[in-house]
Amino acid sequence: MEHVLTLVIRVEKTARPEQTDALEAAAHAVLAILADDRSTGEGEWADAMTAWQDHRIRKVVRRARGAEWHRAEALPGITVTHGTAELRVFPPVPLGDVPKDLAKLQVTGTDFDQPEPPAVPHPQTPVLWINPALHMSSGKTMAQVGHGAHLAWLALSPHHRKEWAASNFPLAVRTAGRAHWTQLLQTTFPVVQDAGFTEIDPGSRTVIAEHPDLRTW
Structure with a gap:
C-alpha cells in the first residue's frame, strides 16, 4: 500500500517564510525524520517508514496558520525552524489515512518571495x-x-x-x-x-x- 509523508509549513497572515528558508526547512525536516530513532529499528515509526520507502517516496506539502497550525502541532511529528520558516514533518501514513487535521489543509498555491539573493554556499556544504x-x-x-x-x-x-x-x-x-x-x-x-x-x-x-x-x- 502506498504511503505519503506530509510536510506542513506555517504561513501566518502577517508572517510568511522566505523562499530559500522554506526550501531548506523542508530538506532539513525530511532528514530529521529519516535520522530519528523512532524511524529505525524497533521505533514507533519504523514500520511506516519502511512501508513508505518500499514504494515511491511520496511527499505532500501543505500550509497552516493559527489554530490549524496548533492542531497540526498536536499530532506526532517533528518541528523544524530554519530562519523565517517553521515546518512540521509527520510520519508516513497510507494515502487514505492522512489525519483529518492535515488532510483538510490546503496543498496548492503555496508561493513565497525571496527579497535578497541567497549567499553562495561554502564549497563543502551539501x-x-x-x-x-x-x-x-x-x-x-x-x-x-x-x-x-x-x-x-x-x-x-x-x-x-x-x-x-x-x-x-x-x-x-x-x-x-x-x-x-x-x-x-x-x-x-x-x-x-x-x-x-x-x-x-x-x-x-x-x-x-x-x-x-x-x-x-
Whole structure:
C-alpha cells in the first residue's frame, strides 16, 4: 500500500517564510525524520517508514496558520525552524489515512518571495540544486528538495550519515545556472525525477543533490 509523508509549513497572515528558508526547512525536516530513532529499528515509526520507502517516496506539502497550525502541532511529528520558516514533518501514513487535521489543509498555491539573493554556499556544504528550466510553486519545490535530501541520505554510507546528522545537516538549496545544471547532469550525484502528477511533466529532472561525501573526483 502506498504511503505519503506530509510536510506542513506555517504561513501566518502577517508572517510568511522566505523562499530559500522554506526550501531548506523542508530538506532539513525530511532528514530529521529519516535520522530519528523512532524511524529505525524497533521505533514507533519504523514500520511506516519502511512501508513508505518500499514504494515511491511520496511527499505532500501543505500550509497552516493559527489554530490549524496548533492542531497540526498536536499530532506526532517533528518541528523544524530554519530562519523565517517553521515546518512540521509527520510520519508516513497510507494515502487514505492522512489525519483529518492535515488532510483538510490546503496543498496548492503555496508561493513565497525571496527579497535578497541567497549567499553562495561554502564549497563543502551539501547543495540541492534546482533545475533552472522548470517553473514550480514553492510547495512543489519544497517536495522536490525533500526528495533530493532523501536520495542524498540513501546514497551516503552509514558513517557519513552519522556525521551529517551530528552536525545538524548543514545544507543549502539553490537554483543552478543553465550551464552548471548541464554539468551536474554529467555527474553521479542523485537526481530527482518527478512522477508528473502535478505542475510538471512526468520524468522531469527537478533537483540534483551535490554532497561532498558523494564526489568521485
